[in-house]
Amino acid sequence: MIRRDILWKGIIEELAEDFLYFFFPGHIHLIDIGRGFEFLDKDLEKIMPEADTRQRHADKLFKAWLKDGQEQWFLVHVEVQGYPDGQFAYRMFQYYYRILDRYNKPVTAVAIYTDTRRAYHADTYRVDFFNTELTYRFQSFVLLDHTPQKLRSSNNPFGFALEVARRALDERKSDDDRLMVSKLDMLRHLLTRGLDKASIRRLYNFITYYTAFQNLENKLKFEDEVQKITKSRKPMGLEEAILQEVKEQGIEQGIERGIEQEKRLVVIRTYEKGLPLTDIAQIAELSVEQVEQIIQTYEAEK
CATH class of the missing domain: 1.10.10 (Arc Repressor Mutant, subunit A)
Known part of the structure; x- marks a missing residue:
């Protein structure tokens, strides 16, 4: 089974343009989309070499260019497991000041929470000591606060990926029959979006692997249903x-x-x-x- 943190890293990179349209609609006109993106995973490893890889979170750092020629760095942190972490806001601040100190590049950060532990859904790091105060605020997106219908209505491919993850929150205790209905509904909708084949393939894989069937027989049944819906050969997983x-x-x-x-x-x-x-x-x-x-x-x- 493909780990969810791996899936998140892949979908963020593959749908980077849609990610920016989803989270930065008020700034997208400033970004030079035509120049593409440069992903800086190796830089991120240098910045936070002590990060605990046992925790299931997905970090992505990528560079985009503004239309005035300036570079802008985007830090994306996806909390996958929702493990209790009272130091999360501080870690986000660590990323920020280390990037600023090492590369002299300001960063805009997004934290996506894909769990139900609201007590750990931070969006601010604040410290105050003897008349010295620091506040670091970053954009956070709590999946639980958005319905699948609302995410679908965004008409954004990355919003659709978020819908897949949001439905998974409701399906944690569901049986395979309900999961089958949910996955096939998302697939049918995906095929009506008029997306290019590459985007359909990426999102199909996200639907397929984000939430697994308990029974292998149902996984095979799902693939058969996909084949009927697409009226083509079995899609490559x-x-x-x-x-x-x-x-x-x-x-x-x-x-x-x-x-x-x-x-x-x-x-x-x-x-x-x-x-x-x-x-x-x-x-x-x-x-x-x-x-x-x-x-x-x-x-x-x-």
Whole structure:
């Protein structure tokens, strides 16, 4: 099962333009969308190397350009698990001052809360000591405060991704039958939006993997229903897409570097996508022990 933090990182990157339209409608006219975006995940790792990777949150840092030629950095933090964290607001402030100090780049930040723990849904960090006061306020979006219907009515692809996550809050205790109805409803709506194939594919994968069926038989039934609705061949899932991507890229470089290098590339790319070691081993046609050794070497070289 693909982890939700991996899904969030992927959908934010793939729908970055729609993300900006959704969260910054009053500023979108200032952004030079045509210049595209530069994603700064490596910079984020340098800024917060001590971040606890066991916690399920998704951080993205990316750069956009304003129409006047200036750079603007966007920090996106998605809380996936909703674990109690009384220091969350402080961590958001840490991101801000470290980016400002290291790169001299001001940042606009968004925290998306995908859980039900309202007590931890902060939007401000404040400290006051002996007549010295600091207030850091960032944009927060509490999924629980928005109905699926409201998110759908935004007519924004990223709003649709938020709808998928919002429905998951209601479906935590649902049975597979209700989940089936919900997923198929979202899929039918997705196909009426007139989106390009790439966006449909991304959002289909988000629908498919964000909330899993308890019974494997229902997962297969869902895929059959999708095939009937689309009246086409079975759509490629996220893991299959990853497999095709790494195989294609691995083969291209493998011609020059040899089969072993190709397999190493396959392992690294699938590892970065968050696949389990057993799946990586099967894809790369290696043992789990060999996969672990490649990953250990890769992490040491980073």
